[in-house]
Amino acid sequence: MISRKILLLLITVVSTVFGSVGCSLERNFEVEAKVPASVMRTQTKRANVPYVPTPQRVVEAMLELAQVNSNDVIYDLGSGDGRIPITAVQKYNARRAVGVEINPRLVQESRTNAQKIGVSDRVEFKQQDLFQTDLGDATVVTLYLLPNVNLRLRPKLLKELKPGTRIVSHSFDMGNWKPQQVVRIRGRTLYLWVVPEQIPTNLTS
Known part of the structure; x- marks a missing residue:
């Protein structure tokens, strides 16, 4: 039979644990309540696209598939640590490159990488929702x-995008928009599209 003293001790421990959990949950809900809805939606979108770095050889293959040259302005959507924009200006002499990334830590890392390599005058990194x-x-x-x-x-x-703009996607296609070229490199698939003069209506929905 449990003594009165032990029983009281158990009740105290249980009350303390559940009280702490309750306070913690309340604090979390208070924090969420102060976060704007737009930020919560953006964070949700970002969570749907996990950061997975593209191998450098695949980065170069993407830029080669797009035939990047000194006249080009590159936009990398979901730019991670900045390796595609940086490579575009450093190795392929792109006129300018822009990386769009929602994660502030990766944006800062990208800017640091560009400064180290000495291309920050031609590379810009935006902390932004790519849909905006x-x-x-x-x-x-x-x-x-x-x-x-x-x-x-x-x-x-x-x-x-203007007609003639090239779009290169690593690994994933765009449904019924047929790519102009498909390249496989090191087990990866790359897709190339060129924006047409006349856009079929079935592709805009």
Whole structure:
């Protein structure tokens, strides 16, 4: 039979544990309540596209597939540590490159990498939701996202990009928009599209 003293001790421990959990949950809900809805939505979008670095040889293959040259302005959507924009200006002499990344830590890492290599005068990194980015001056767009994100992004690309703009996606296609070229390198698949003069209506929805 449990003594009165032990029983009281058990009740005290249980009350303390549940009280602490309750306080912790209340604090978490208070923090969430102060976060703007737009930020919560953005964080959710980012969570749907985990950061997986592209191997450097695949980075170069993407830029070669797009035939990047000194006239090009590159936009890398979901730019991670900045390796695609940095390589575009360093090795392929792109006129300018822009990385768009929602994660502030990766944006800072990218800026540091560009400074170390000495290309920060031609590379810009934006902490931004890629769906809110103005792509109007891009001549090349690179992607390593997910199939559903590519499909959601497709109407924006076709609306904002000029005819002749090249789009290269690592690993994932864009549904019924047939790529002009498909390249396989080291077990990876790369897709190339060129924005047409006349855009089929079935691709804009």
